[in-house]
Every structure is written in C-alpha cells, then in structure tokens.
Amino acid sequence: MAEASDTPRRIRSGAARAVTNGLLILVTLGLLVGWASTGLYRLELGEAAIIMRLGAFDRIERREGWSWHLPEPLEFDVPVNVAEIRSVSFGLDEGNRPSMSDDGARERRGGEEGTFSRFVQTADNNIVSVSYELQYSVRNPFTFVFGMVEPDRILHDATQSSLRQVIGGKGVDDVLIFEKQKIERESKKILQEVIAEYSALILAEETPAEQPVDPEFDERSPFNIDKISLQTVHPPAQVRGAFEDVKAAQQDEDRAKSRARGDAREIIERARAEAAELEEGSQAYKQARVLESRGEAQRFSALLDEYRRAPDVTRRRLHLETMEVVLARAEKMVVDPSASSVIPIFSERGQMSRPAVSAPPRDATPGEAARASEGEKP
C-alpha cells in the first residue's frame, strides 16, 4: 500500500523539481541577459563614448547608434558630445550685443560673487570696452571629462587672461581700429599655449620633454579652440564724445586739405590762362610787327621800282607833295637870307584861326595819305 502512494509523490516531486529547475534556468538566463544589457549604449550624432574598464581608460568609441560594451561594472560608458561648438561669452548677455550704457556694469561671474566688467586697460593708459566670445569644441574627450575639476572655469579665466594680455600690450588706436583681427589671433594662440601647458600635466606626473607639441594639434588637449571673436570694441561711453571728436577732427583735416587742393588747382589754372594770354599777345604782336614791316617793305619796294623808272620825277613829286601838306599846316615865314632883320611878309595868318589840315595831295597813295592825315610814325 505504501509503495503505491510513493510513486505518485515521487513523480510529483520529480515533476516539481523539473519545473523549478526550468524556472531557475529561465530566471538565471533572464538575469544574465539583463546584466548583459547593461553593456548596451547608444551614441547620438556627434557623440563619442569613453569606455572605462575596471576604472581605467580603455578606449574611445565613436560609432554612432547602438553599441555594446562589456556589461557594467566591467566596463562603463561615458558619452561626450564632441561635435558641438560650445561657446563662452564675455560681456554678452544671452547673445545680445551689449548697449553702450551698461559698459561699466559689472555682471556676476558664473554664480560666484565675482564681478565682470567689460573694461580692459590698454598699453597707453586708456580703457576700452570689449565683449567677446570663445568658441571651442571637445578635442580629447578623456582629458575633457577626467582631466580637470572645473574645466569651464579654467577655460573662462584662461581666455580672459589671454585676451586681456594681448590688449594690454597694444595702444588704444590699435585696439579700436587697426588690429582687431590680430588681437583675436594672438589671444587664441596664447590660450592654446596655456591649455597645452596644462594638458601636458593632466594625469601625468612629470612634464613630458620629448618634442614640443604644436598647441594647435596637441592630442592631449581637452579643448579644440576654434576662435575668440571680438563682438564689440569701443571706447567707454563716458569718453565717447572725445573719441568722436577725433574722428570729426580727422575729417576737418581732410576737408581743409582737399579744399586747399581745389584752390591750388584754381590758382594754377588762372595762372595758366594768364600765361596763355601773354603768349597769345606776344605772338599777335610779333605777327603784327612782321606783317606791318612786310607791308611797309613792300610799299617801299614798289615805290623804289617807280623811282628807279623815273628818279627825278618821283623825287620831285614826293617832295612837293610833302611840302604842300607841311607848309599848309605850319606857321610860315619867308625871309630873305640877305635880310638882316626878320620882316614877316606872309603874315596874314597872325591872328586868324588856323584852317583845318589841307586835303590830301592829289597824287599820294591811299596809304601815304592816311599816314599824312594821322601824322603817324611808320
């Protein structure tokens, strides 16, 4: 009787054991899978993951999407956004340009009780107001996450220090006008050098002394400094007027000079015109003289020809014509050379009004006649 009841119990406990075994295996598998799934991780676009194995740095994974590492706590993943361009602003509020009026305003720095002023001193004892922005991204994710305690504050102060140093070495006119881009370049360079100096000592005991690494490409550097850009650079509001006046004065200077140049041109033009006139006048004179002389010479030659053809007659004629004209005009007295005293014989002219100049002699040429009536010298 006892045997018969044993079998079913044995079968039941056997079955029960099988079920519990099965359950156990299932649960174990489930837990194993669950544990394994802690190794799953996903990288968004632009992210990289630092894989730490048992506390030590193992590798950096950059494949975007789902990946798997050894389950925790063997390996841990630390995702870092490496593609994003991060920015730190100095003197800008929320990306707006600061207005001139809050130049001297001091903002709070990063939550601390510190103050931030946009005023920076220049080499020649001037003050300028600057606001600028640092743009950077993560270069070495490992040193970025595990290298510094407060990387953002170190970066902030180092940037400020570099820029202030560059401005402090230049004169106010260079800063305001001529060398803005130079300032951006130089401060970026200094910042990179400073960061390189720090990176060399991250997690290293001694300063490595092999070859000096170009800070631009230093692999250990946590930051990839993209650029420092000056947003606003201007003289403080309090002295704006004086600076504007200098600009106005420059314009005045230019204006005075250009007006003078205009006047100068005018003066020279006038002189040229006068000179041209003088030249013209003298040329005209020369021409006139030559023509005149030619005319006269022609006339004489013609007369000479006539004379040569009939010398006596011509002489007589000319002489008589002249005498006629002359004697008609002048006061005359005919006096006998043998007379011892002068007795006017032809004296009727005495008190009478003089007649007008006599009519031209009949045989004179028009030119001669004209000359006679005008009494002009040749």
Add this chain to the structure above:
Amino acid sequence: MTRRVIYGIWLLLALSIASLWAGNYGLGPVIVTQEWQYNIVLRLGTPVRVIEEPGVSFRLPIVESVLMRDKRLQYLGVEPSEMIVGNETLLVDYFAVWKITDPLAFSRRYQNVNAAQRVIRARLQSRVSDKISSLPLDQILARADVLGDIAVDATEALGQTGVAVIDLRISRTDIPKQNEEATFNQMREQRLAIAREHRARGEREAREIRAKAEREARTLLAQASSQAEITRGEGDAEAAGIYAASYSADPEFFAFVRSLQAYRATIDEDTTLVLSPEHDFFDYFRSSGADR
C-alpha cells in the same frame, strides 16, 4: 545537485558583480580606482599603500579603509583685490591651477581639497601683491605670466604637502571704480590734443598747398612773361630785318622818303617855319621856268 551548482555559480557571479560595482563607489572588498583618483589604503588608521594607477585592488573589510583623493587639475580662483602698482591702485584678479602630487603627504596636512585651497590662497596672496607692486604697470598689463615664478616658489614651498602649483596667472586688472574718472579725464585730454593736432595739421598743410600753388603760378607767369618778351623781341628783330633788307636796296632813297614822312608827322600847326625864298619849293614861284 545541478541546482546547487547553479545556485553556487549564480551566487558567485552575483557577489563578484556586486563587489565590483560597489568598488566603483569606494565600498566593499574590492577597490576600483578610477583614472582621476588616488586611493590610500589605511589599515587601522595607518597608511599601508597608495594606489596611483587606475584598476582593481582588494582590501580587507573592517580593518582596512580607503581614502580617496582627486588626481585632477584643481582650479583656485582668487577674489579681485586692490594692489598698488607704481603710483596707482589696481584691482587685480588672478587664478591658480594646481594638483595633488603626493596624496599621502597631502592627506597628512589637509583634510580635503577645500582646506588646501584656503592654505594655498593665503600663501599666494602676499607674494602676489608684493610681486605686482614691484613690477612696472606695462609689464603687468602686457603679460599675464609675470606671476609664474611665484608658482614655482609656491610649488617648492608646498611640495612637502604634496601640492604642485602648476600655473598662476593674472586674469585681469581693473581700475577701481573710484579712480575711473581720473583715467577718463586723461583719455579725454589725450583725445583733445589729438583732435587739435589734426585740425592744426589740416590748416598747416592747406596753407602749404596754397603757397606752393602760388609759387608755381608766379613761376608760370614769370616764364610766360619772359617768353612773351622774347617773342616780341623776335618780332621786332624780324621786322627790323625786313625793313633793313628792303631799305638797304637804296639807302639814300629810303632816307629821302623816310625824312619826308617825318616832316609830315612832326611839323604841325604849332611849328613855325622860317623859309628862304631860295628854298626848292619856291622854284616855280620865282619864275615859271618857261625859258629853261
């Protein structure tokens, strides 16, 4: 039997994982030292070993405890304070970057990082003010690393305590608010002088430009004038030449004709001529010449 084996494996696995896990947080029999940590193992309060490399190590529970110290670069910001530079007062703001180089020595001296910060700051303050007052202003403005040797000194002094000051740098210098106006006045003066210079220069150069033009004009005219004289002279000469050429064909006849012209021109109503009856003119007055 299998069940016990499974249980056993399971338990072992679970325990290992748990202790590894806990080890990441400084608990349990396993110490997982992270990349950025130093771990000091104390046995009953006495330091027995310092773990500087990341990885897994073991400790005896209860008797051994672990002290963790930060291996990373630390930032120490100092409040801006007024310092005398030359004959001016400036607000100087600087910062330091330091790290723990010897965690054991560090822990002996300082309770934690904050405590260390206070000590380091105190040690740096007076040295920095002294250094800054000894330097000329232009050096302080143009170079942020003038405090570099203080960092070196400080590292030496603090080396015993496991601290290395890596860098000490001026983040900025400001003129205290109450002295700003003085600087602004100076700036205004400077700008005024520059503006005046510009305007003065403008006037000066304008005058010069005009004067130069006047000179040029005068030269132009003088040249033209002299050239005109020469041209006239040429005219006169040419005319004279033409006259001479023509008149010298018969100089005597020329003298005759020309004299007649002269008589016509000069003898006028005011002239009194005293003539002799012998004069040629009267030839035919005396007689008709019919019998010649």
